[in-house]
Amino acid sequence: MPSRVLYQAMVVDPELYSELAGESWRSDTVTYSSLIQGFCQSGKLNVAKELFQEMVSEGVHPNIMTYGILLEGLCDNGEVEEALEILEKMHKCMIDPGICIYNIIIHGMCNASKVDDAWDLFCSLPSKGVKPDVKTYTVMIGGLCKKGSLSEADALFRKMEEDGITPISGTYNTLIRAHLREGDLATSAKLIEEMKSCGFSADSSTIKIVMDMLSDGRMKKSFLDLLS
Helix, strand or coil, rough: HHHHHHHHHHHHCCHHHHHCCCCCCCCCCHHHHHHHHHHCCCCCHHHHHHHHHHHHHHCCCCCCHHHHHHHHHHHHCCCHHHHHHHHHHHHHHHCHHHCCCCHHHHHHHHCCCHHHHHHHHHHHHHHHHCCCCHHHHHHHHHHHHHHHHHHHHHHHHHHHHHHCCCCHHHHHHHHHHHHHCCHEEEEEEEHHHHHCCCCCCHHHHHHHHHHHHHHHCCCCHEEEEEEE
């Protein structure tokens, strides 16, 4: 393993350094990926990026997992443009990102208030030969709700069902919270009933909104019975 990798491990995690230095590690994709993930999780994104570049320069080929780890780290830290540059490099290298990578990018765009860009990417997926999954729809619905485009979020929710993608608990709760914030109790109640019929329940964030609305008089106590 390159000495610089050992040095970076020593800076971030002395115990990890001891493990790596004490064994005959080979600089392979799994080792680099694990280190990059550790640095991302410990808040050392710059170290993770440097290590990724070193990995490439050493002739060790990143796999989809490696790219996913780094892209998630970038998106979680608001560095969406850099994440897009890496995505473009994947395309140029003829690496198929797959839906998991696109989900990371779309989520990052939505969190960075680039919902229109996320929507454009979402709509382009079929032309790329990629089928959105339940996470893609849920993330995109959340982005539209965050933007305030509730009617578009509702339409996408129904299209999701038409496309044969079954909503998960997170999909329902995201949409219910958006309608509650708009004071649309009728639609919220309908979605709650539908969610319960699917075996799901309100999560802590949804319950908190309901309790807040009860406490300030925007909602009657009878609505709370819907959640039980």
